[in-house]
Amino acid sequence: MYQIVICDDDPVFISYIKRLLTATCSLADRECLVREYASGEQLVWDLEGPGQIDLLILDIQLKGMDGYAVAEKFRRKFPDAVLVFCSGVFGPTTSSFYSAPFRYILKSDSEQEILHTLSEALGEADRLHRREFLIGHYHGSTFHIEYYDILYIENEKRGGKIKVREASKKAYDAEKILVSRKLPVLEEELAPHGFAMPNKSFLVNLYHVDVVRKNEIELDNGEVIGISRLFKSHFSEMYAKFPGGKYDNIRLPKS
Numbered sequence: 001m002y003q004i005v006i007c008d009d010d011p012v013f014i015s016y017i018k019r020l021l022t023a024t025c026s027l028a029d030r031e032c033l034v035r036e037y038a039s040g041e042q043l044v045w046d047l048e049g050p051g052q053i054d055l056l057i058l059d060i061q062l063k064g065m066d067g068y069a070v071a072e073k074f075r076r077k078f079p080d081a082v083l084v085f086c087s088g089v090f091g092p093t094t095s096s097f098y099s100a101p102f103r104y105i106l107k108s109d110s111e112q113e114i115l116h117t118l119s120e121a122l123g124e125a126d127r128l129h130r131r132e133f134l135i136g137h138y139h140g141s142t143f144h145i146e147y148y149d150i151l152y153i154e155n156e157k158r159g160g161k162i163k164v165r166e167a168s169k170k171a172y173d174a175e176k177i178l179v180s181r182k183l184p185v186l187e188e189e190l191a192p193h194g195f196a197m198p199n200k201s202f203l204v205n206l207y208h209v210d211v212v213r214k215n216e217i218e219l220d221n222g223e224v225i226g227i228s229r230l231f232k233s234h235f236s237e238m239y240a241k242f243p244g245g246k247y248d249n250i251r252l253p254k255s
Contacts, residue, residue, distance in 0.1 A: 002030055002032045002033070003033055003052050003054050004034045004055045004056075005037065005053050006037070007036075007037040007039075007056065007058045008058075009039060013059075013107060017114070018034050020111070020114055020115055021034055028122065030126075039064055039065070040062045040066065040067065047073060047077050053074075053078050054082065055083075055084070055122065055125050056081060056083050057084045060086070060087045071083060071099035078142065079143075079144070080133075081128075083102055084118075085103075086105040086106070087104075087106060088108070132193060133147065137177070137179070138175065143172050145164060148205075148207065149172075151205055152202050152219070153186060155201040155202070159179050159181055160183055161178055161179075162178070165221065194206045194242050196234070197234070197235065198217055198225055199226055199228035202225050204225060206238070207242075209239070
């Protein structure tokens, strides 16, 4: 299900774009839910709540809060979502690219041109859906953390805390990133992608394991995590099966 938002203060244009979106989604056999906003203020208010947006079609010339201000707040919450600007008058400006729009629609474009742009935008949403990432959150913000960027997930009271590799910290820009599911549930979900638990407090990305010792592992950032007796056999099996190429035919040292 694709979550699509149209934000425009022209109800006629909203209806027009919604009709074209519905047709485009139907042709590609996509399930789409379209929400409508007549003001940037209302959209920004709703951004504070939970929920996902895959595609935002945003008018630049909104009354009150303009589209650039809305786009800036939208990007903070959804750094990987597809953004399409639209305008009845202006073409792209330098300011319009600060929020990394995917495409730009002029309202004077032909229906065929707009259909083509919407098809490309939904195709980009398809590509992003195929990316491998874990959704985390913190203080109302949502983060799509690519699996490769995760070093480990540490047990927290109500779920887990995600530790990302140093090179990716700026991309996620948060004091910490949380996930609401417990580690055993996450391991079941992420095991096919190379994650395993060396003890009850950590779920580790095996791609970032550099050294395995008798009772501990060392990650490629130098951090050391213990391997508990209870988890050792299971971790050994997961480690040996890891398809990343670094650990083929290797098993943990015996106790």
